[in-house]
Amino acid sequence: MRNTVRGLLTRLLAGAAVGALAGLAVAQAAPPATAASTGSGSAVTVSGRGEFKDMRFTVDRTTHLTSQAVTVSWTGGTPTTFAGTLFNTDFVQIMQCWGDDDGTVPANPGPSRTQCQFGASPTTDRGSWPGNDYDDTRRVFYSADPANYGQDNRYGAANPNAPGEVPFKPVSGDTVTSGTQNNPYFNRNTTNEVDFARTGADGTGKEFFEVQTANEAPHLGCGAPVTAGGVTRPRGCWLVIVPQGRLDLDGKPYADRSQVNAGSPVSSSNWQNRIAIPLGFNQVGVNCALGSDERATAGSELAADAMTSWQAALCPSGKVYGYTELGEPDARARLTRDGRSGLAFTTRALGADEGTTAPSGTTSYAPVALSATVVGFTVERRPKAGASQAVERLAGTKVESIDLTPRLVAKLLTSSYRNSPWGAVISGTAAKKYGWAKNNPAGLATDPEFVELNPEFAELSVAETPATDTDLLTSLGHSDSARALWQWIRSDRDARQFLGGVSDDWGMRVNPYYSTNADLNPTGVAFDPSRTDDYPKSDPWCTVPPGTGATQQQCMIDFHPYVDDMHSAALHTRRTDGLWKSTWDPLASPPAYKSPGPQTVGSRFVITVTDAASATRYGLQTARLRNAAGTFAAPTTAALTAAAASAAGSQVAEISPATATARAAYPLAQLVYAAARPAELDAAARKDYATLLRYAAGDGQLTGADPGRLPAGYAPLPKKLRDRTVAAANALAAYRGGPSGSGSSSSSAGSSTGGSGTETGAGSASADGGGGTAASGAASASPAVSASFGGGDAVRTTALGTTPDDPANALRYAVPVGAALGAAAAVGAPFAGGRRLRLPLRVQLPGGRTATLLPALPALPERLRKLLRR
Numbered sequence: 001m002r003n004t005v006r007g008l009l010t011r012l013l014a015g016a017a018v019g020a021l022a023g024l025a026v027a028q029a030a031p032p033a034t035a036a037s038t039g040s041g042s043a044v045t046v047s048g049r050g051e052f053k054d055m056r057f058t059v060d061r062t063t064h065l066t067s068q069a070v071t072v073s074w075t076g077g078t079p080t081t082f083a084g085t086l087f088n089t090d091f092v093q094i095m096q097c098w099g100d101d102d103g104t105v106p107a108n109p110g111p112s113r114t115q116c117q118f119g120a121s122p123t124t125d126r127g128s129w130p131g132n133d134y135d136d137t138r139r140v141f142y143s144a145d146p147a148n149y150g151q152d153n154r155y156g157a158a159n160p161n162a163p164g165e166v167p168f169k170p171v172s173g174d175t176v177t178s179g180t181q182n183n184p185y186f187n188r189n190t191t192n193e194v195d196f197a198r199t200g201a202d203g204t205g206k207e208f209f210e211v212q213t214a215n216e217a218p219h220l221g222c223g224a225p226v227t228a229g230g231v232t233r234p235r236g237c238w239l240v241i242v243p244q245g246r247l248d249l250d251g252k253p254y255a256d257r258s259q260v261n262a263g264s265p266v267s268s269s270n271w272q273n274r275i276a277i278p279l280g281f282n283q284v285g286v287n288c289a290l291g292s293d294e295r296a297t298a299g300s301e302l303a304a305d306a307m308t309s310w311q312a313a314l315c316p317s318g319k320v321y322g323y324t325e326l327g328e329p330d331a332r333a334r335l336t337r338d339g340r341s342g343l344a345f346t347t348r349a350l351g352a353d354e355g356t357t358a359p360s361g362t363t364s365y366a367p368v369a370l371s372a373t374v375v376g377f378t379v380e381r382r383p384k385a386g387a388s389q390a391v392e393r394l395a396g397t398k399v400e401s402i403d404l405t406p407r408l409v410a411k412l413l414t415s416s417y418r419n420s421p422w423g424a425v426i427s428g429t430a431a432k433k434y435g436w437a438k439n440n441p442a443g444l445a446t447d448p449e450f451v452e453l454n455p456e457f458a459e460l461s462v463a464e465t466p467a468t469d470t471d472l473l474t475s476l477g478h479s480d481s482a483r484a485l486w487q488w489i490r491s492d493r494d495a496r497q498f499l500g501g502v503s504d505d506w507g508m509r510v511n512p513y514y515s516t517n518a519d520l521n522p523t524g525v526a527f528d529p530s531r532t533d534d535y536p537k538s539d540p541w542c543t544v545p546p547g548t549g550a551t552q553q554q555c556m557i558d559f560h561p562y563v564d565d566m567h568s569a570a571l572h573t574r575r576t577d578g579l580w581k582s583t584w585d586p587l588a589s590p591p592a593y594k595s596p597g598p599q600t601v602g603s604r605f606v607i608t609v610t611d612a613a614s615a616t617r618y619g620l621q622t623a624r625l626r627n628a629a630g631t632f633a634a635p636t637t638a639a640l641t642a643a644a645a646s647a648a649g650s651q652v653a654e655i656s657p658a659t660a661t662a663r664a665a666y667p668l669a670q671l672v673y674a675a676a677r678p679a680e681l682d683a684a685a686r687k688d689y690a691t692l693l694r695y696a697a698g699d700g701q702l703t704g705a706d707p708g709r710l711p712a713g714y715a716p717l718p719k720k721l722r723d724r725t726v727a728a729a730n731a732l733a734a735y736r737g738g739p740s741g742s743g744s745s746s747s748s749a750g751s752s753t754g755g756s757g758t759e760t761g762a763g764s765a766s767a768d769g770g771g772g773t774a775a776s777g778a779a780s781a782s783p784a785v786s787a788s789f790g791g792g793d794a795v796r797t798t799a800l801g802t803t804p805d806d807p808a809n810a811l812r813y814a815v816p817v818g819a820a821l822g823a824a825a826a827v828g829a830p831f832a833g834g835r836r837l838r839l840p841l842r843v844q845l846p847g848g849r850t851a852t853l854l855p856a857l858p859a860l861p862e863r864l865r866k867l868l869r870r
Contacts, residue, residue: 069619110276150263170219223281299331299345313708339680613713643669
């Protein structure tokens with residue numbers, strides 16, 4: 001027995017030593033962080049035909065696609081005209097399709113029109129909808145020899161005097177031949193079709209188009225693995241653009257321009273003008289070899305996109321690095337309770353949260369990512385009556401930038417605009433206890449402070465409701481991003497005074513339920529933003545929304561619903577869906593409120609708190625925020641790097657909005673660290689995590705769209721931080737300390753000793769340093785083209801990148817909460833379901849993130865129970 005133990009120990013020590021030496025060699029050979037391909041090389045430009053021969057359409061990215069937005073722009077068009085409020089001539093329609101070339105346009109191969117996701121326009125409440133029920137659906141009139149656009153030479157022949165429909169055929173082959181507006185595959189809330197895109201006065205236009213993978217649109221199957229000739233590749237799809245013009249099929253202008261003459265873009269007559277552009281997707285499905293050991297990681301959503309990209313590059317090495325999104329405070333608590341739970345991503349040290357203490361023994365910290373919390377938005381210009389000609393020419397286009405101060409963001413987060421507590425002030429009469437709101441601006445767009453900073457809004461009209469500019473779309477739960485936002489607000493004197501009850505220069509007052517003055521707060525307790533790391537809905541206002549005819553009340557949580565996370569916030573903002581169920585349906589059983597779906601094109605306004613990577617992924621515009629130097633900064637790479645130079649702290653160096661005083665610094669930049677407790681990990685685990693850290697500090701800092709690269713929305717770590725990460729990785733692999741509680745410490749980079757407060761290496765000093773040099777190069781680890789299946793252990797990930805889920809899914813909460821509960825398990829793996837399953841079972845979550853299921857399901861926490869009861 002003694003010889004067996006001695007042999008095991010010998011092998012353990014030898015393995016750790018070899019791993020440390022090998023890691024050191026890799027670290028020394030690793031290239032510096034450089035810029036790589038960003039995907040811009042996959043931009044495609046195609047010319048139109050016939051009436052549209054002078055138009056040129058460009059899609060800015062066509063390969064390595066995941067669930068994200070691409071930019072579709074065009075030039076050489078004719079300005080859009082309207083018939084009343086309806087789109088009439090010279091507009092553009094965009095859709096996503098699957099399948100092979102249908103052979104109808106040899107000069108521009110493209111898919112069959114039956115295989116395109118289009119036609120999910122509203123079936124009710126179309127009063128403000130700008131379509132004519134043909135140009136936004138699959139409805140057509142049959143004609144063997146079409147003489148007008150919208151006529152079809154194939155479908156509808158059974159009854160030429162009534163509309164027919166172009167069928168929809170999903171990848172499953174179960175074709176829908178009628179009732180396509182209410183088909184079982186996509187609807188108004190899930191489709192990515194662009195029914196109407198406007199061409200401006202200068203003949204140009206631009207739209208952000210949400211491409212969807214097989215996770216979001218299984219009926220299209222884009223990115224799903226397809227095997228042909230013994231080779232497995234992700235299914236490609238198409239982006240199809242159909243321009244609608246001002247000439248009829250005979251080449252002459254429409255005789256009657258007072259009515260809409262356009263027909264369905266999928267009619268045979270319109271389809272001959274379609275422009276098809278192939279799209280290449282990252283594979284959705286299996287990536288890592290089945291049966292591979294998994295090393296658990298969990299924590300900050302700020303690391304999500306980076307970690308998912310790195311997973312894809314590291315899988316071919318035979319090691320699976322699972323990642324579970326978890327609020328940073330919960331991730332810290334989990335790692336503190338159980339150091340065997342793996343690696344935690346955090347922006348603060350263990351023990352930094354109020355009421356917590358750092359665990360005894362050594363904690364290793366390694367900087368892995370530099371990103372930011374941002375205010376993202378989609379806002380379209382709708383000129384007021386009498387607006388200047390310059391503003392009129394921009395009607396329908398998107399606002400590219402806005403400036404925000406801490407006080408303006410405080411007004412949004414505290415529901416202080418008059419129309420935020422919807423129905424509290426009606427026709428100048430305020431409800432009891434809501435007199436404070438009577439003279440406040442209705443929303444952000446009419447706030448004099450905002451208009452002074454963003455003067456074009458003086459000539460724009462915004463429907464100021466809970467769905468638009470009266471609040472920010474925010475995520476549920478505790479996070480360091482929420483804490484950073486409140487810290488930024490607290491760092492500003494004007495914002496502090498506003499929260500304390502002092503009116504702004506124009507007389508606007510804070511919602512007293514958020515007042516930091518206990519004498520003003522109706523609860524008798526002061527709101528304390530210094531201890532806040534979430535987005536509370538403190539106002540108890542409830543009412544039957546005016547004008548709905550409803551019989552049930554709605555409260556603030558209904559007017560301003562939470563989203564699951566910041567990724568979801570970005571996606572819903574791209575879709576311009578604020579999630580407020582504002583329409584009462586008395587015919588439902590039982591009667592209930594329902595969502596009206598995304599906002600109407602031409603006057604959309606949604607604003608949110610998200611992360612820079614998610615905002616970039618979905619093409620959101622982002623606000624410039626006023627920093628400590630008094631300048632407005634956007635979340636650019638240079639601005640994040642400038643902020644990182646100010647990071648300081650006795651343990652983990654944090655970026656504080658109050659001390660990021662460089663003029664170029666973005667105030668909500670955040671450094672993400674990988675934290676581990678080496679004494680609680682065996683040598684093999686330490687070696688594996690060290691491998692991950694070395695990759696993160698090396699090829700993982702090469703920016704680009706390829707798998708394994710650093711996605712857009714991150715800034716490459718400065719060299720000093722990369723060096724600290726490599727040093728921390730070497731120290732982790734070579735760790736020789738005693739077990740937890742021994743009081744042992746590490747003098748290596750990136751370690752801290754619990755209890756004593758001492759810490760050396762990464763995070764112990766300011767995080768300044770020069771940025772990486774610009775060059776390109778391939779990642780050292782490439783994803784496998786195909787993967788094997790076998791046994792009952794399935795590892796489902798997005799093989800070549802991150803493919804996030806549609807956020808209307810409770811599973812995204814089940815995983816983080818399960819991660820916290822999983823601290824009792826030796827592997828510290830999170831769970832992602834509600835039943836017992838055989839372990840280890842790793843599954844793909846919608847969104848390309850992976851989770852490992854636990855054998856036992858403890859009692860669910862209240863937060864998850866509330867979510868599942870919805």
